Amino acid sequence: MPIQRLMVPNQLPPVSHYCHVVRAGNLIWVSGAVGVRADGSIPDSVAEQAELALASIDACLNAVGASAEHVVKVNVYLTDINDRAAINPARQRYFGDHRPASTLVGVSALVLPALKVEIEAQAVVP
Numbered sequence: 001m002p003i004q005r006l007m008v009p010n011q012l013p014p015v016s017h018y019c020h021v022v023r024a025g026n027l028i029w030v031s032g033a034v035g036v037r038a039d040g041s042i043p044d045s046v047a048e049q050a051e052l053a054l055a056s057i058d059a060c061l062n063a064v065g066a067s068a069e070h071v072v073k074v075n076v077y078l079t080d081i082n083d084r085a086a087i088n089p090a091r092q093r094y095f096g097d098h099r100p101a102s103t104l105v106g107v108s109a110l111v112l113p114a115l116k117v118e119i120e121a122q123a124v125v126p
Contacts, residue, residue: 001024001025002024003022003023003024004021004022004023004024004064005019005021005022006019006020006021006022006023006060006063006064007019007020008020008021008059008060008063010038010059011056011059011060012034012036012056014031015111015112018031019031020060020063021060021061021063021064023064023065023066026124026125026126027122027123027124028061028064028066028070028121028122028123028124028125029120029121029122029123030057030060030061030120030121030122030123031060031120032075032077032118032119032120033053033054033056033057033060033118033119033120033121034049034052034053034056034110034111034112034115034117034118035048035049035050035051035052035053035115035116035117036052036112036115037052042112042114042115044114045086046078046080046083046086046087046116046117047086047087047089047090049115049116049117050086050087050090050091050117050119051090053117053118053119054090054091054094054119057071057094057119057121058094061121061123065125066123066125068094068095068096068098069098070123070124070125071095071098071100071121071122071123072100072101072122072123072124073100073101073102073103073121073122074100074101074102074103074119074120074121074122075102075103075105075119075120075121076102076103076104076105076117076118076119077105077106077107077110077117077118077119078104078105078106078107078116078117079106079107079108079109079110079115079116079117080106080116081104081106083116083117084104087117100121
């Protein structure tokens with residue numbers, strides 16, 4: 001089974017030694033996605049950051065032939081655990097009826113000081 005390791009165009013370049021998405025057979029892992037605009041700016045709103053992170057996940061999934069309906073698990077990292085309610089509308093819009101298993105973790109900081117949310121995803125394509 002070949003393993004695909006992809007750098008996805010128009011995504012934030014890695015800040016360390018990793019790729020955006022890995023596919024091995026029918027299993028897919030998307031590295032932590034953050035809310036950075038195409039011009040490199042970071043919105044103040046955690047809700048907008050969540051929308052951008054989910055759009056990044058979507059681009060990574062599409063690059064390996066998958067979509068939101070294939071996501072089975074997400075890990076969400078928030079610098080303020082009280083922002084959970086603010087990011088839920090973005091999650092509901094993106095996943096719709098395809099609710100993944102989920103873990104939410106409060107963290108002291110993310111890779112860039114202005115970031116408030118990071119989301120990673122695991123998917124299975126039947």
